[in-house]
Amino acid sequence: MKKKVLFIILGSCIFLLISAITTLSIIRSHIKLYLVDGNRVNVQVFTEYKDNGAILKLGKKKINSKKYKVKVTGKYDTNKTGMYKVDYDVKYHGKELHEVKIVSVYDDIAPELTLNLEKVSKDYCTKKYKQEIKYTAKDNYDGDITDKVVVKEEEDKITYTVTDTNKNTTSKEVQIDYGTKPSNKFSLKGQSKVYVVVNNDYNEQGATYTDGCGNKINKEIKISGSVDTKTLGTYTITYEVDGEKAITRTVVVREKPHKIIYLTFDDGPGANTKKVLAALDKYNVKATFFVTNQFGGGKYQYLIKEEHDKGHAVGVHTLTHVYKNGDPRNIYASVDAYISDFNAMNEIIKEQTGSYTKIFRFPGGSGNTVSKSSSIGVVTAIAEEMTKRGYVYFDWNLSSGDASSGKVTSEKIINNVLNHVDNCAYNCVILFHDYKSQTANAIEPIVKELVNRGYEFKTLSEDGPTVHAKIKN
Numbered sequence: 001m002k003k004k005v006l007f008i009i010l011g012s013c014i015f016l017l018i019s020a021i022t023t024l025s026i027i028r029s030h031i032k033l034y035l036v037d038g039n040r041v042n043v044q045v046f047t048e049y050k051d052n053g054a055i056l057k058l059g060k061k062k063i064n065s066k067k068y069k070v071k072v073t074g075k076y077d078t079n080k081t082g083m084y085k086v087d088y089d090v091k092y093h094g095k096e097l098h099e100v101k102i103v104s105v106y107d108d109i110a111p112e113l114t115l116n117l118e119k120v121s122k123d124y125c126t127k128k129y130k131q132e133i134k135y136t137a138k139d140n141y142d143g144d145i146t147d148k149v150v151v152k153e154e155e156d157k158i159t160y161t162v163t164d165t166n167k168n169t170t171s172k173e174v175q176i177d178y179g180t181k182p183s184n185k186f187s188l189k190g191q192s193k194v195y196v197v198v199n200n201d202y203n204e205q206g207a208t209y210t211d212g213c214g215n216k217i218n219k220e221i222k223i224s225g226s227v228d229t230k231t232l233g234t235y236t237i238t239y240e241v242d243g244e245k246a247i248t249r250t251v252v253v254r255e256k257p258h259k260i261i262y263l264t265f266d267d268g269p270g271a272n273t274k275k276v277l278a279a280l281d282k283y284n285v286k287a288t289f290f291v292t293n294q295f296g297g298g299k300y301q302y303l304i305k306e307e308h309d310k311g312h313a314v315g316v317h318t319l320t321h322v323y324k325n326g327d328p329r330n331i332y333a334s335v336d337a338y339i340s341d342f343n344a345m346n347e348i349i350k351e352q353t354g355s356y357t358k359i360f361r362f363p364g365g366s367g368n369t370v371s372k373s374s375s376i377g378v379v380t381a382i383a384e385e386m387t388k389r390g391y392v393y394f395d396w397n398l399s400s401g402d403a404s405s406g407k408v409t410s411e412k413i414i415n416n417v418l419n420h421v422d423n424c425a426y427n428c429v430i431l432f433h434d435y436k437s438q439t440a441n442a443i444e445p446i447v448k449e450l451v452n453r454g455y456e457f458k459t460l461s462e463d464g465p466t467v468h469a470k471i472k473n
């Protein structure tokens, strides 16, 4: 009997032990480490992320975690893009539980690309941009990435592309506008109005036909109209190509003009004087040079000799051409200052030509008012003294405008002379400056046309007629 009871007790114990072991192993196989935010979290860079951690769960039941502390290893930085690995470990009744979470800190904000233009204009002919394109690129992650902008230029557009370190790309386009193609054009060789002395020849100078960009178009230009050089009158010559856009020239056949031209050149000799001399030579026209010693430290002095030897007249302009108040060389400081500068220049002229000159031109002309700031009445006094000494000064009555402030083109100089010479006085003294390249380039066409118009040319001299401005100081 006793034995039986003992056996039952022992049997129960074994049963309970087995049950306990079985229960524990069931529990162990059902326990789970559970990541509250899941195994993968995506976080936009620069935003905050607070990890909600991991909990133990048995089925649906949460296990008090105080007893089973979950160890977290691994860090993430939400201010820096990348994939971060975080490990969660806990031991539960001898069972090791492990979970991994990936925190992906991403940046999907594309850079901001700013352009000052949506459309840019190019010159049709030169293909040069008419506006400057300015751009900046800013990125939420990289900051200023303007230097990373890639510019791709095509025929009709420019593409600006920028990519940040997280491979977000922004692209913008600027359209190129070439405008409309400029139309073909005619231009006359020579003046649009030419004068021919009756019974002289009319020389047809022709015209050029170019596209809007100035490239010559090889098509025959049909010239119509005729000039009867034996009959006084106004004639029209027409130039056309394929009946397209015509241009005309007026030819006036007239009597030989009753006028003497005095071409005068101030301020040289200088770098362009040789070219002026060559143009005058070509038409065998003589002029008057009012010379200085202001360029090249005297290295152009030999041109004074050349001017003289070719039959041109040489007069004094000034040695230094300085008339700035306060400058020790100021020629308008006093009569003596003027005469001393004058004599020094006349010495150079004598060296080059063999004799002193009797003619001169005041810097700024005798009508200048700039000398007022140096000495009141000085021009009047100089003119008196110089006349007493037997010198004769000359002004001008037609200016070529070649010394006006700002850039004067050769074309402008040509037109200034040719359009006004008819209205100039009988003794027409024209003012030029031979050191200027625009002037040097204008002289040949001017002389050619004036010769063609039948004018007579003379040089100035102390015995000839004078042209004087009104002295204002």
Ligand SMILES: [Zn+2]
Pocket: 266, 267, 317, 321, 363, 364
């Ligand atoms: Zn001058």
